[in-house]
Each structure stands twice: as structure tokens, then as C-alpha cells.
Amino acid sequence: MRPIQMVDLKEQYLHIREEVDAAIHQVLDSTAFIGGKPLQDFSSNLAAYTGARHVIPCANGTDALQIAMMALGLQPGDEVITPSFTYIATTEVVALLKLKLVFVEVDPALLKLKPVFVEVDPQTFCIDPAAVEKAITPRTRAIVPVHLYGQSAPMEALLDIARRHGLHIIEDNAQAIGATYTFSDGTIRQTGTMGTIGTTSFFPSKNLGCYGDGGAILTNDDALADKLKMIANHGQKVRYYHEVVGCNSRLDTIQAAILDVKLKRLNDYIAARQAVAAAYDHAFAGHPAITTPKVAPGNTHVYHQYTLQLEGVDRDGLQQYLAALSIPSMIYYPVPAHRQRMFTDLGAGGEDLPVTDWLTKRVISLPIHTEMPAEHIELITSSVLAYIEHTKSQS
Numbered sequence: 001m002r003p004i005q006m007v008d009l010k011e012q013y014l015h016i017r018e019e020v021d022a023a024i025h026q027v028l029d030s031t032a033f034i035g036g037k038p039l040q041d042f043s044s045n046l047a048a049y050t051g052a053r054h055v056i057p058c059a060n061g062t063d064a065l066q067i068a069m070m071a072l073g074l075q076p077g078d079e080v081i082t083p084s085f086t087y088i089a090t091t092e093v094v095a096l097l098k099l100k101l102v103f104v105e106v107d108p109a110l111l112k113l114k115p116v117f118v119e120v121d122p123q124t125f126c127i128d129p130a131a132v133e134k135a136i137t138p139r140t141r142a143i144v145p146v147h148l149y150g151q152s153a154p155m156e157a158l159l160d161i162a163r164r165h166g167l168h169i170i171e172d173n174a175q176a177i178g179a180t181y182t183f184s185d186g187t188i189r190q191t192g193t194m195g196t197i198g199t200t201s202f203f204p205s206k207n208l209g210c211y212g213d214g215g216a217i218l219t220n221d222d223a224l225a226d227k228l229k230m231i232a233n234h235g236q237k238v239r240y241y242h243e244v245v246g247c248n249s250r251l252d253t254i255q256a257a258i259l260d261v262k263l264k265r266l267n268d269y270i271a272a273r274q275a276v277a278a279a280y281d282h283a284f285a286g287h288p289a290i291t292t293p294k295v296a297p298g299n300t301h302v303y304h305q306y307t308l309q310l311e312g313v314d315r316d317g318l319q320q321y322l323a324a325l326s327i328p329s330m331i332y333y334p335v336p337a338h339r340q341r342m343f344t345d346l347g348a349g350g351e352d353l354p355v356t357d358w359l360t361k362r363v364i365s366l367p368i369h370t371e372m373p374a375e376h377i378e379l380i381t382s383s384v385l386a387y388i389e390h391t392k393s394q395s
């Protein structure tokens with residue numbers, strides 16, 4: 001049996017090796033490493049796949065978020081509502097923009113974009129619209145929902161709040177590319193295409209991952225697309241004529257060529273992950289100590305992570321027990337953003353978020369990827385169940 005991994009990138013590569021190698025060699029032969037046809041092809045193919053009008057490729061998912069906030073013209077003091085239960089990048093960019101301006105700014109009152117953390121729904125791990133509504137102040141400009149672990153945040157409610165309060169929505173879609181959301185009128189849309197801007201990451205372990213770093217920004221707004229492109233390219237539309245402060249954030253052509261090969265298989269990859277999740281669900285169904293991931297009605301879940309919640313189980317003990325059997329597992333995320341020193345040192349964070357704190361203590365993510373053999377799933381589920389049974393009989 002090959003070793004169990006959280007994500008098996010090697011096995012996936014072996015299945016698409018010829019096509020990927022040919023795509024890479026084509027770029028090597030052209031020596032056009034920046035820009036060019038593979039980049040345009042991938043961008044338009046991703047636009048067609050997601051249904052977004054514009055796809056602007058960039059260097060990574062964190063840059064995508066930063067460029068989105070820059071393009072929306074968020075100003076010093078503006079508040080951005082975001083979940084605390086997320087990967088740090090979602091919230092870090094808010095503080096990062098502030099730090100950048102500290103470089104050029106002298107007025108300490110201009111310590112700007114302030115993340116306002118709100119609770120998530122304990123069933124789906126996504127941002128809670130009621131909590132968002134409560135957190136809105138006259139300084140609120142944007143909401144950044146995260147489609148955590150692979151399913152959509154409750155976008156209809158969030159879009160309604162945004163409309164009523166004149167706010168932007170930036171969807172952090174780094175974990176859910178290809179997931180769908182159903183509105184009450186039956187309209188189905190892909191995550192990342194419903195808000196003002198959607199951002200995603202092509203980090204190798206993401207559901208659509210390249211072989212290095214990569215990211216993209218999605219929007220349906222033509223003017224905003226121009227601005228996003230300009231900001232990702234040193235604030236220029238015409239070379240050497242820089243209109244606004246931007247950054248340098250590009251997706252390498254080789255990565256775009258690789259991504260195009262994988263995009264064609266994304267639906268198969270999603271189906272493979274869903275099959276693993278279904279097998280896990282089946283094995284753990286009805287267990288009193290285990291809550292399996294809930295899929296909100298109308299959502300499809302693409303299972304970037306398969307995350308259990310444990311009740312009355314020594315989670316760290318379970319993790320060690322699994323590790324001893326060469327079964328990896330992960331805690332996403334052990335420390336919520338509002339408790340990270342990065343923010344508390346800045347005087348942000350420190351909110352009272354009992355649901356978030358509670359979740360960080362009970363979640364555990366199991367291996368899930370596109371090439372998982374049945375015997376891996378069987379060993380993982382039987383080991384988890386054996387540990388819980390064994391420790392229960394001891395206590």
C-alpha cells in the first residue's frame with residue numbers, strides 16, 4: 001500500500017504526466033515565460049468554467065485578496081468584516097494594506113483597514129449573516145466570506161445585507177473552486193462569481209492546484225476588471241505609464257499551462273473527492289462522538305477538506321494514535337484569526353467568539369484527495385472508530 005497522505009500530488013501527476021509534461025515543454029520551447037497564449041487560454045477557460053465574465057490571473061490567493069481590496073478603493077479606517085475561523089491570508093491582507101501605508105504615511109490616525117471578526121455557522125463553518133449584520137458600522141465597506149473547506153457561504157443572505165448597506169463582497173474562494181450555490185429562485189451560481197469580486201488560489205494542494213504558486217481574481221464588472229488588471233501590473237494599462245499604486249502579481253505561463261490541463265479534469269477531481277467524503281460519511285454516520293460535515297441545502301460541497309467535529313474525544317490523542325499508524329490528519333485551524341498575535345499586537349481582534357473558539361478545539365481534518373484508494377479510507381475510518389471505542393472503554 002502506498003503511504004497515506006493528506007493530499008497525494010504525485011499520484012495525481014502520474015495520471016496526467018504526459019499531458020502536463022507536453023504543456024510545460026511547449027512553454028519551454030516558446031521561452032515565453034510571462035504572459036502569452038497559455039495564460040490567455042487558461043484565463044478564458046476558467047471564465048467559461050466558472051461563469052465569471054473576467055478572470056484576472058495573479059501570483060497567489062493572498063495577492064488576489066489584496067488586489068481586490070486595493071481595487072475597491074478601501075480607505076484608511078474602513079472596516080472589513082471577515083470570519084476569524086479561516087486561513088490567515090483572508091485577514092492578513094487587511095492588516096498588510098495598513099502596514100504598507102504606514103511606510104508612506106505619517107499620520108498615526110491613518111492606521112487603517114480594521115478587520116472585524118464575526119462568528120461562523122457551527123454546522124457549515126461559514127460566516128454567519130446574522131453576526132455580519134450585527135457587526136456593521138458606518139465605517140464598514142466590505143464583507144469577506146470564506147467558502148471554507150469547499151462549500152459556499154450563505155450568499156443570498158450576505159448579498160442582501162450588502163445591498164441594503166451598500167457594501168462590497170469579496171468571496172475568498174481559495175478552497176471551493178467549482179462548488180455551486182442555489183438561490184431561492186432556483187438560480188445556481190459558482191462560488192467566486194456572486195460577490196463584487198471573487199478570489200482564488202492555485203497553491204498545489206488546493207482543489208485546482210498548480211506546481212508552484214498561483215491565484216486568480218474573478219469579477220463580472222468590466223470597469224473593475226480593468227482596475228484589477230492594472231493594479232496587478234504596477235498600476236499601468238500602458239507600459240511605463242503608471243496611473244495608480246499597484247503591485248507585481250503574475251501567474252507564470254508554465255503554471256497556467258499546467259492549470260489548463262487540470263481544469264479539464266476539475267469536475268472529475270471534485271467527483272473523486274465527493275466519493276471519498278461519501279465513504280467517510282457512511283462510516284461515521286450516527287456515531288454519537290462524531291459530527292460529519294454538513295452540506296447546506298442547495299450547496300454542492302467540493303471537499304477541499306473533510307473536517308470532523310469530535311465530542312468527548314481526546315482530539316490530540318486521536319491525532320497521535322493515527323500518526324503512529326502513519327495516518328496524517330490536520331487541525332484547520334488551531335488558532336482563530338482573532339487570537340493571532342499579529343492582530344492582538346495591533347489592537348485588533350480579541351472579540352468574544354465562543355463558537356469559533358469551540359470549533360478550533362473540536363475539529364480534525366482527515367486525508368482527502370483525488371486518488372484515494374478504498375483501503376486507505378477503510379484503514380482511516382476503522383482507526384478513528386477504534387481509537388474512540390478504545391478510549392471510551394478506558395474512561
Ligand SMILES: *Cc1c(COP(=O)(O)O)cnc(C)c1O
Nearest residue numbers: 060061062087089090174201203
Ligand atoms: C490558501 C488560501 C488562501 C491563500 O492562498 P495562497 O495562494 O496560499 O496565497 C487564502 N484564503 C484561504 C481560505 C485559503 O485556503
